[in-house]
Amino acid sequence: MENEQKQVLDMLQRPFRLPTRKEEDHPIVFEVGTRVAGSQPPPQPLALARSIPRGTVFSIFVKSHRLAAKELCDYFMETSSVTELKQRVDEMQGLVNESLFIFALSFVIIRKPEMRHLRLPSIVEIFPSMFVPVTTVSEMEHEAKKSTPDQEIIVTEYGPEFSSTHLKPEHRVAYWREDFGINSHHWHWHLVYPVDLGVSRDRKGELFFYMHQQMLARYDMDRLSVGLNRVQKLSNWRIPIPDGYFPKLTINNSGQTWGSRQDNTLMQEYRREEFGLQPFDVSDLELWHRRIMDAIHQGYLINRDGNLIKLTDKVKPPEKRGIDLLGDTVEADSSLSLNYPFYGDLHNMGHVLIAAAHDPDNAHQENLGVMSETATAMRDPVFYRWHKYIDDIFQEYKLTQPPYTAEELSLSSVEVVSVAVESQSQKNQLITGWSTRDFEASRGLDFKPDKPVIMRLTHLNHHPFVYNIEVINSGSLPKEVTVRIFMAPKLNERGAEMNFMEQRLLWAEMDRFTHNLKPGPNHILRSSTSSSITNLNDFTFRDLEKQPNPDNLVAPENTLFNFCGCGWPQHMLLPRGKQEGMSFELFVMVTDWSQDKVAQPDGARSCSAAASFCGILDALYPDAQPMGFPFDRRPLPMLLNRHVERTSDLTRLSNIAMQDITITFTNAKITQ
Ligand code: CUO
Structure with missing residues (x-):
């Protein structure tokens, strides 16, 4: 039996292809170019979904398109197996707008409990033409056409100059x-x-x-x-x-x-x-x-x-x-x-x-x-x-909300003694540069002859690093805590240090995780690749085909995969920095997990991948604090009897520490 993962990959490949079914198999009448019109009753089932012409823009920012998407999603949601879904997909394939079709199909695969073990390939491979310019697509087409039979693979590079010039x-x-x-x-x-x-x-x-x-x-x-x-x-x-x-x-x-x-x-x-x-x-x-x-x-x-x-x-x-x-x-x-x-x-x-x-x-x-x-x-x-x-x-x-009180910000039984980042044996020095990533454009676009056509995309990247945090738990019992890590530039455009309010909106969340502190000193090591905002699971069609037995993916730890697939790209976790080095600040705050934790409904499973930005499927957002805490509000005017002007004033609290770091952009290739 054809496995389900393969069926899903087949459904998502080459969205622009014409339908393979015969008209007599599925006698649906399609009125080309039918628009969503206010006064006319829908002429046939799924009229809204079919009203967006193929080859045109589908926009979820437009209400009528959202209604069209709802109609198609509902239609696909009625199915109870991948095989049944495939029947409906085959029926609709070629009849609805391509972007709408992929949106609805992806939506259903993510939402249906019985399909959660299935993985979606990267949208870059489904719609390559949304990621590289038409000249690159034509170049790939041309290279494919003139390729010799013994040439197994065609590679075209794109970036890092992208779509404009330094005149702008x-x-x-x-x-x-x-x-x-x-x-x-x-x-x-x-x-x-x-x-x-x-x-x-x-x-x-x-x-x-x-x-x-x-x-x-x-x-x-x-x-x-x-x-x-x-x-x-x-x-x-x-x-x-x-x-x-x-x-x-x-x-x-x-x-x-x-x-x-x-x-x-x-x-x-x-x-x-x-x-x-x-x-x-x-x-x-x-x-x-x-x-x-x-x-x-x-x-x-x-x-x-x-x-x-x-x-x-x-x-x-x-x-x-x-x-x-x-x-x-x-x-x-x-x-x-x-x-x-x-x-x-x-x-x-x-x-x-x-x-x-x-x-x-x-x-x-x-x-x-x-x-x-x-x-x-x-x-x-x-x-x-x-x-x-x-x-x-x-x-x-x-800014209409009251500042967090000292009590809400502090955790007096815990002291963050120091925080540092380490990468390639360098302390508090991080390095960025360029890398490339290969995607198979021929999964989304139809090239002749049919052979792998690779687009090699340039992107910013960095050497992985480790947070090294020294924490003392002065209590006599172990304590479950949340560790919150943020990063912001130290200086503004004018090269001046910023006060709390100016720097407030520049704090980027780097990671948020729970840790069980034993009484006394604790040494927390945390890898940059474990970040709660990022996603390492950006799979290509080929990755997914290579799974030796995709049915094994039903294992519980993988059942939230598609949702966990949402997330900030790991290669963009760090800002570029400057070639001469640029100063940033790390901010680490440890809070009481008993205050932060959220009672999850029965059966909810944990998934740390990208939970900060994407939440958890069928579960509550895993942090009781307001999002952005503690930078989402103006600061207390006074903390421990002294004025608060800068973010560093918060380090008067034992559970908060900061560290200056430098990010240097090498403009060279980074290999990991
Ligand atoms: Cu306006 Cu994400 O683009 O919301």
């Missing part, structure tokens, strides 16, 4: 924005925390805030590494967007490209007919913005029944924190938002308005830009400006 300052972080791992993480994150698909996961709104805030902190660390200022929020939508973006990526296999945005493009009224959206413009965004800001400053949201719902982060579970309610309302999920008609669809529609800015009425028949797709949006400099604006709303709320 923003180009300096192109290696970061166009990194395959960051973009595939973002695609995966939105797949496990989807909007409007009836998925209500624990602290979903709060994680929307936190995961995106952390991506911004990391982006800013790399911007400072290359001499750029921190990203500026895009909050004035009535002036042009200074930075353009030309993705050079294709949407389908017939060369249709994603829309490009010139420098200094103005966001204009959206009047395209696609997607069934009513015309809308920045005044709609401004209206929603004002209503949300009013809610934050008044301290409550108004739900659909007109009741006031208090916004506070001091709640007892399962009551939702204010940040969680705001996250759902701003993102926005129409069923989780407290009042979707009133607070609107701010974050999603911002993506759409920006993605259509180059051709707002479709006069040029250009496709939407990459801001409309989660696998490509992070390539565009405007993504970070938009999300900085969104984060600013959340920060406005966070």
